[in-house]
Amino acid sequence: MTSIDPAAQPAGPFDPPGVTWDRVSPRLITARLVVLALTFGLPLVACAVVAALVTPWVWIPAGVLAALLLWTVLLVPRQVRAMGYAERDDDLLIRKGILFRQLVVVPYGRMQFVDVEAGPLDRKLDIAKVQLHTAAASTDAVIPGLAPDEAERLRDRLTARGEARLAGL
Template sequence: MSVEPFAPPGVTWSRLSPRLVTVRRAISGVVTGVLAVGLLVAGVLVSPWFHAGAGLVLLSGAWEWWLIGRQVPAWGYAERDDDLLVLHGLLFRTLVVVPYGRMQYVDVKAGPVERRFGIATLQLHTASASTDAVIPGLPPEEAARLRDRLAGRGEARLAGL
């Protein structure tokens, strides 16, 4: 009998907002564009060899564009009775199990770009840094709901000690 370590039985995964793909691609596109333009200008002013660097930057940016579209759908989270599961990664899969009783606090944050696109990031902090978990790309309402629910479950588990 084969047991898949990244697919616990009976778990229904919640996925991230597809707007996270847009945000990450926009940031990547701006950085790639600025670097490429800088290298093109250097190619005109200094040496044509900088044009090759601009080509590499554009090629790298295209690869990152494709990769972002694959990475975001690979994220998932699931609430269970005693813990929260966070799954991410394509090549190197990671499944973090955060017991509610080990949570110290829960942060919700959103930078200006995230707020513009209507997403937020939820971060769980535990007694052990290795079990901290991050869930990016949540709609703000879902991030607030999850924050309140997880904080309540964490308090209930700690009260039972």
Template sequence: MTSPFDPHDVTWSRVSPRLTAARLIPASITFAVPVVAGVVLALTVGRWFWLLAGTAAVLWVWTALLVPRQVRAIGYAEREDDLLIRKGIMFVSLTVVPYGRMQYVDVEAGPLDRRLGLATVQLHTASPGTDAQIPGLRPQEAARLRDRLASRGEARLAGL
């Protein structure tokens, strides 16, 4: 039986595993602040601040276990008439973007992404609610995908 999130005729392309590091580094910094603050306050003010440090540490461990699974769950597939983007573990989503509905395609990379050799392809359609982005691509793949999607979008739009 086929799932609505895994069509039988689709070969999924995966994002780079480096996306895990790109997501864990900021999370580690975010959780380090309350851990350090909790330890310092527990040692100087009172032992109840161990709760702050422990909670932040548990959340960091949970994030460190969850993020690699989330990254492995991200996939995209180019089909004849549309692009499929799948993501999520517990709450799975499948976004179908018809090439003829694309208005433009962006490639973005922040400082950490550039350092790790990653880029994000962002698709913009007529619908403001469409969340069509593919994070964690190598820059060469992002550029190739951008050019391919833009040319397919122009071809489909010209045919209308």
């Protein structure tokens, strides 16, 4: 877990003053690139085979897929570096996005339960995802790419803080 110095960040609606952001693991970059390679790489290979064996006009969609793959490979590391979370006394802040930035503020008293998830690729890369559930169905409070120990610590801490807020302590 690395922290981002609040003094080095410009103030604004997405960077509240005095907040020290914790970053997600850089292993999330690898996880996302593997998924992108499967998503774009397999159709790209199929287009190349069809273009070589059947008709050359299929090189056009292959080129488009190659350009999209290259663009996303360049974009994913920046997206992961832009992700962060911060625990404050009364709420949890989660931010993400480069072009379309988003800051989610989840008051501890509104949390209903906290999930920790890790799929096969996540387990292989030693990362997990923490998801917070609130009464609002539209809340997108997810922190992907955490080390399993940090995910467990965050789950326990958020659960304890949520129970304390619900009990009125």
